[in-house]
Amino acid sequence: MSAAGTIDYDRRGLLGTLGRDGLLQIILIANTILMLAPIVIMVFSAFKTTPQIFQSPFGIPDFGQVANFAKIWTQTNFLRYLLNSFFVTGASMVLILTLGTMAAYAIGRYQFSGASFILMFFLAGLTLPLKLAIIPLFMLMRDLSILNNQLSLIFVYTAMGLPTTVFIMTGFIRTLPSELEDAARMDGASEARIMWSIMLPLVRPAMVIAGIQNVVPIWNDFFFPLVFIQNDDLKTLPQGLTTFMGEYTTDWGVLFSGLTLSAAPIVVLYIVLSRQFIAGMTSGAVK
Amino acid sequence: MPHLRMTGRGLWITALIVPPLAFVAVFIVYPILSAFAYAFFDWQGLRRGEFVGFDNFFTVLFVEPYRSWTINAFSHNIMVFFALMVLQNGLGFILAYALWRELPGARFHRVAVFLPVVLSTIIVAYLFKLFLHPLFGVVNVSLKGIGLGWLAQPWLGQSDTALWSLIAAQSWHMVGFPTLVFLAGMQRIPGEILDAVRMETQSEWVKISRIVWPLVAPSATIVFTLLFVGAFNWFELPYIMAGLDGSPFGSTDVLGLYFYRTAFGNVSSGQQDFGLGSALAVLIFVFIALIAGIITVRLRAREIQL
Structure with a gap:
């Protein structure tokens, strides 16, 4: 009686599990199709002529047809934007990694008064x-005479990237063992030498x-170039894309190949390093 | 000698810490503090005029036409926030739960759901603008292809569908982010707890509502807060898909566009006003800080320490 009950219970559990997993699997597959379809259509359309896009938006193109690219x-400033x-990102x-490591090393490795206050100062920048x-930043760049100059972007991105970098690196540097450091200090190595040859090789992970967390938003940023940069030859890719999209509005083949080319560098990098990308981009939100 | 060494070390620490501090002070802290100061002055173009107290704040909140613009944009931000809460965070939770089961292909699904997140908003915005084109966009072409031609419409060209189209594009772009933050939270739930639950109940609903959801509370706190800040800073996607005026007829206008337009002017009216722009920036800033603070504190209280 009780044995039969157990079997019945198990079977129901098994069927329930299969049914539930089946449903979850369907959700995942449907979602993945939804996520990939726009990207696939974009890439396919990049190899089609405009009439082909209008006639068969889902058809597989002839990948040898690279006229759009x-x-x-040859006809746009695209390569300039890419460079x-x-x-700017490089x-x-x-700057972010150099300055961020310097600050994190000082805060994480030495005990001095004000260290926790300085860390708080950096962390405040995380959430703002x-x-x-943008208005005071615009005026600041004007006063520094670097409006319409890529230095304005580099400085803002560096300042924006430092809080997360200091946060991630300080946490990591604090966990490093101090034996190596102490031994080197006994041998009379200078503080700079200890940092450079002993500790820095350990903080690469x-x-x-920190690098991935910052590189994606900087590479993709549109807002600061929109305000700071006017000269077409100085524009970055997302901003240049708006110029380009405005010029070729009716030539959809060229539009799609422009979007494909803009997406390509980061998508390829992501596919190769997806684990690091996911870890890096969610590291601010996952402890 | 010890004294000298201390000084050397002090200098070394100073040399390490001052350059990064200077960057944050000059390019983050100083501009944000200045934004508050700017709001209390009258501005003629790039020239600061006289101190006007709270006049700028009064104008954007109570004087027409600014009052209606402010209310219109603000109400859209609220709508966007709640819509994305369901479409982005709600769907993200379900997807995370599905990925957590480690079913066949889970690795692939995880890479796929996060792929749009790495794309520039500008690319996503243009892509969806092309897809939603009334005549040649894949959305309407597909609807006609499967016999639902009566559903085809100018998605971005009419007031009652434009904002929803932007919300849909935004959800496609970012749903992977909450998904993977929730997934990381679920993966930290200890196996013993799950085994114990399995002994107690077979109900999936009980398991999710009583165990998984409370235990991923820290992930929820962060995802909700970030969504809130993001929703009230929303700019790039509406800028590309709907334009600086939030067309059609202001139906997609949000605070980000409105602030930018007020501060820097737009194509149709070159008028720019740094005073009113700064007042808007300060109001948005204070609102975000206040609500984000409350969200964080309220949700933190819900979190369980394991």
């Missing part, structure tokens, strides 16, 4: 929406996380 390459984005990342300070 050739047009972008500008690489330069310079900001070098800097967009709302945290640098990767």
Whole structure:
């Protein structure tokens, strides 16, 4: 009696599990299709002529047909925008990681009065929406004579990236053991030498996380160039895209290939390093 | 000697800490404090005029036409926040729960759901603008293709669908973020607790509502707060998809667009007013800080320490 009851109970449990997992699996598959379809349509359309896009938006294109890309390459400022984005993002990342590591190392490795206050000062910058300070920032850049100059972007991105970087790196640097450091100090190594040759090689994993968390919003940013940069030759990719989309409004093949080309660098990087991207971009929200 | 060494060390720490501090002070703290000061002055273009007290605040809150614009934009932000709460965070929770089961293909689904998150908002906005084109966009073409042609409409061109179209595009872009934050929260739930629950009940609903949901409370706090701040800072997506005026007829106007327009002017009217713009910025800022603070405190109280 009780054995039969158990079997019945198990079977119901098994069926219930199968039914539930089936439902969850269907939700996941439907969602993945919904997530990927726009990207697939974008890439497919990039290889079609405008009439082809209008006639068969879902058809598989001839991937040898690269006329749209050739047009972008030869007739627009696209390459310039791409190089500008690489330069601005690269310079900001070098500054963020250098300055962020310096501050985090000082706060995490030494005991001095005011250390926790300084950490709080950096953390305050974490939550402030800097967009709302755009008017004073505009005036500041004007006073520094770097309006319409990529330095204005690099400085703002660096300042914006520092709070998260200091937060992530300080936490990590505090966990490093002090034996190596003490031994080197006994041997008479200078503080700078200890930091550079002994501690820094150990903090690379945290640098990767902090780097990814900052590189994506900087690469993708549109708001600050919109306010600071007017000269077409200085525009970054998201901002240049608006110029480009405005010029080619009726040539949908070129529009889609422009979007595809803009998305390509970060999508390829994401596919290769998806684990690090997910960890890095959610690291502010996941302890 | 010890004294000298201390000074050397003090100098070393100073050298490490001052440059990064200077960046944050000059480019974050100083501009934010200045924004508060700017709001109390009259501005002629880029020139600061005289001190006017709370006049700018009074104008944007109570004087027409600013009053209606402010209320219109603010009410849209509220709507966007609640809609995204369901579409982005609610769906994110369900997707996280499904991913957490580690069913076949879970890894692939996880990479796919986060893929749009890494794209620039500008790319997403243009992509959906093309998809929603009344004649040639894939949305209307598909609807006609499956015999639902009567549903096809100018999504971005009419007042009652424009804002919802933007909300849909935003959800597609960002749903992966709450999904993976919730998933990380679920993965931290200890196995013993789950085993104990399995002994007690077979009901999926009880398990979710009594165990999983309370235990991912820290993730919920963060995701809700970030969504709130994001919803009231919303700018790029409406700027590209609906334009600086929040067309059609202001039906997609939100505080971000309104603030930018007031401060820097737009194509149709070159008028710019830093005083009114700053007053708006300060009001938005204080509102965000206040509500985000309350959300955080209220939700923190709900969190359970394991």
